[in-house]
Amino acid sequence: MLNRVPPLVPPPGGADGPVVDALRFRDGMSRVAASVHVVTTDGPAGRAGFTATAVAPVTDSPASLLVCIDAAGRSARALAANGVFCVNTLAVSDRALAEAFAGHSGLSGEARFSAGRWGSLATGAPALETSLVAFDCRLVEARLVATHYVVIGAVVGVRLGPATTALAYRERGYHGL
Amino acid sequence: MLNRVPPLVPPPGGADGPVVDALRFRDGMSRVAASVHVVTTDGPAGRAGFTATAVAPVTDSPASLLVCIDAAGRSARALAANGVFCVNTLAVSDRALAEAFAGHSGLSGEARFSAGRWGSLATGAPALETSLVAFDCRLVEARLVATHYVVIGAVVGVRLGPATTALAYRERGYHGL
Numbered sequence: 068m069l070n071r072v073p074p075l076v077p078p079p080g081g082a083d084g085p086v087v088d089a090l091r092f093r094d095g096m097s098r099v100a101a102s103v104h105v106v107t108t109d110g111p112a113g114r115a116g117f118t119a120t121a122v123a124p125v126t127d128s129p130a131s132l133l134v135c136i137d138a139a140g141r142s143a144r145a146l147a148a149n150g151v152f153c154v155n156t157l158a159v160s161d162r163a164l165a166e167a168f169a170g171h172s173g174l175s176g177e178a179r180f181s182a183g184r185w186g187s188l189a190t191g192a193p194a195l196e197t198s199l200v201a202f203d204c205r206l207v208e209a210r211l212v213a214t215h216y217v218v219i220g221a222v223v224g225v226r227l228g229p230a231t232t233a234l235a236y237r238e239r240g241y242h243g244l
Numbered sequence: 245m246l247n248r249v250p251p252l253v254p255p256p257g258g259a260d261g262p263v264v265d266a267l268r269f270r271d272g273m274s275r276v277a278a279s280v281h282v283v284t285t286d287g288p289a290g291r292a293g294f295t296a297t298a299v300a301p302v303t304d305s306p307a308s309l310l311v312c313i314d315a316a317g318r319s320a321r322a323l324a325a326n327g328v329f330c331v332n333t334l335a336v337s338d339r340a341l342a343e344a345f346a347g348h349s350g351l352s353g354e355a356r357f358s359a360g361r362w363g364s365l366a367t368g369a370p371a372l373e374t375s376l377v378a379f380d381c382r383l384v385e386a387r388l389v390a391t392h393y394v395v396i397g398a399v400v401g402v403r404l405g406p407a408t409t410a411l412a413y414r415e416r417g418y419h420g421l
Contacts, residue, residue, distance in 0.1 A: 087400065098376040100412050121302070124312065126391045130265070133394065135300055199275040200272045215303045219389060235412070
């Protein structure tokens, strides 16, 4: 079971004060390379999915990862209501899926799943058959930080796909790694 | 100011239940590519630093990022006590620093800073002069999730360094991107 204690560390300097502006932060973040994932969900609130790079492992005891997700979007509501999600790490050959699930091809909701071969693991969240790895997760916590949720999932299934070139994002463009 | 509300979403399936074992999770995570960072701190608890790949942007309003950090380590205690940290995104030419701050060269604490050119931005946390980008952060929250803290920082400074090749980690090895 994940510990769910209150914050242990009060901010010594206080939580408020000037921060850099959004543009400066985004310019800085463009220097950071990341894998590209499609995060999906399915259940009573329906099927939904979105492209994410803000994914990180939290601990392996118990196996847990986190995803940051725009709190205002339809995907966040569906994911929270369904209580399950699947993180699909994309191969470079699935770049078109990254663009579709980022909304760049004008598709939303269910229609985004018209491309790609989709199955599922334990939770029922869509798992992409061509993903490098799929992490099937049970939602443990969604913590609101201003505009985004930090969603923590307990990893109930891992499927390793082909060990091919990963799709990475850096300097506002896609790369293979 | 960052919202610091309790979890909004109770886990529909409950927080408990079987998860994949640590080895399986790590095998899965080896497929995920990530930038390599050295996260540093300085202040009353002294100077410390560690290599991290579990770094993600949270929101740009206000500019915030997160770092996952082993709760048992000296760096976590120093970071929490100092209340500030700096995320230094490494260029491929600083691979030796990644290894030193991961503890692979047998150095700990202050001694890790014997290599590299170090300055600081606003908070006093060490900023690497050759980093692709340095994010100077005020600690906002450190939330314990089992063995690790999810540390959220408000970004009070961003310094863009040379736009050279990034150091990335994937399949348990270093790569340039």
